[in-house]
Amino acid sequence: MQIRQQHAPSYYAASATPAPERPALDEDIEADIVIVGGGFTGVASALSLAERGHSVVLLEANRIGWGASGRNGGQCLGGWSGEGELVKQAGPKAEEFLWNTRYLGNDIVEARIQKYDIKCDYVRGAATVALNARQMKALEEEYADYAEHGLDEVVELADGPALRKHVVTDAYVGGLIDHRGAHCHPLNLVIGEAAAAEKNGVKIFEGTHVTKIEHGPAPVVHTDRGKVTAKYAILAGNAYHALEKQKLSGYMLPAKTYIIATEPLSDALVQELLPTNLAVCDANWVLDYFRLTGDKRLLFGGRCSYSNRDIDDIEGSMTPSMRRVFPQLKKTRVDFSWGGVIGIPLNRVPLIGKVSDNVFYAQGYAGHGVNCGHIVGEMFADAIRGKETGVDLFDATKHFRVPAADAIGGPMLALGMSWYRMRDALGI
Ligand SMILES: Cc1cc2nc3c(=O)[nH]c(=O)nc-3n(C[C@H](O)[C@H](O)[C@H](O)COP(=O)(O)OP(=O)(O)OC[C@H]3O[C@@H](n4cnc5c(N)ncnc54)[C@H](O)[C@@H]3O)c2cc1C
Structure with missing residues (x-):
């Protein structure tokens, strides 16, 4: 029997909204839709479906948001990972889809925060910052793309001095400020959405590990101690x-990535770092x-375990990077450090589609899961009601697959990360 794991010991877990520990499934039940996984994809799908009147069961191996x-x-960033590749493969219809959905997830999140009174420190404002002239040129091109699509009021190009009014460091040559990007306490967002889903009738079981999906006219999802028979299943x-x-195996390399959180900063120090409270990524x-x-x-987060092995001293490894950007923090204490696994498809395009007629799956949004997990929830809810969505667009995408990925995934990841680090170093 699998034991449910509690949340990773992070700043988020330490400041989480209290949530009830749900029971494990220990019987055979039925629903319109059964969902495997209680992260943004699973919980957002459950809420979207329940709001449309469907009966939904959600099965989570550990805790909601684990x-x-x-x-x-x-960081609630607009757009999708792998956009260039998707457009290369699917042309104008991909481009239209990507621009139409760019901020859809953030819109859904904002509406839910309002509707269900979810307390998750959501604040608008984000920026991508350039470390060199080549990156700045790419951001200028991105700005031109936004302008071409009538979104030039949403973003703002900032040269070095203009950026320093928002991000007080000499580390960057400029940036692109995104007024519809945002940031939030993600664990409290997903906890709040799970509570909203339950209010709409969703049955949530935690500590419930799904072992098998049996395909057929009514898929059956098996767990250690019970099963759910449904019209549709969603694998999240x-x-x-x-x-x-x-x-599904071999398309996505699970990379370890790490975050540290300092002690609370004085108002004066906040003004010396991020006076306009933007979420920033380079x-x-x-x-x-x-x-x-x-x-x-x-x-402060970064991906620093290039071999896919856990690093022993997260704080020791991440703090120098943080102080390189903000030397102002040389005396500031780090209170929390933690890591997580991020799913990165080899061509960066999220893996979204159907395993069979009535079993959907979505995974691998790379660093865009807050926005995209919510878009996918809507897409699945609409697809189940027979509407045209982007599911077919993603399902038709060609992906690279690593044969025997379970055995050689780690070394492949190390190789892949070294390649990307070399590109960063060479500025290509
Ligand atoms: C350290 C880190 C930093 C990141 N930073 C950002 C960021 O700033 N912005 C952003 O947009 N994205 C970011 N991402 C990516 C983002 O968090 C993910 O894309 C997104 O959360 C994925 O949501 P999900 O619901 O698909 O999966 P998850 O949140 O991973 O949830 C999957 C759930 O499924 C459950 N599960 C798995 N197998 C089973 C099973 N057999 N039975 C039952 N349950 C099962 C797991 O327990 C888990 O709770 C980051 C990721 C990491 C790790």
């Missing part, structure tokens, strides 16, 4: 599941990202 959704940087286990290997492939929390800690 996976990437409850440990991430909290992201980088943490090993289900449907024949269809434009490297292997990027650093940071923001202030609701109680004014600096939360």
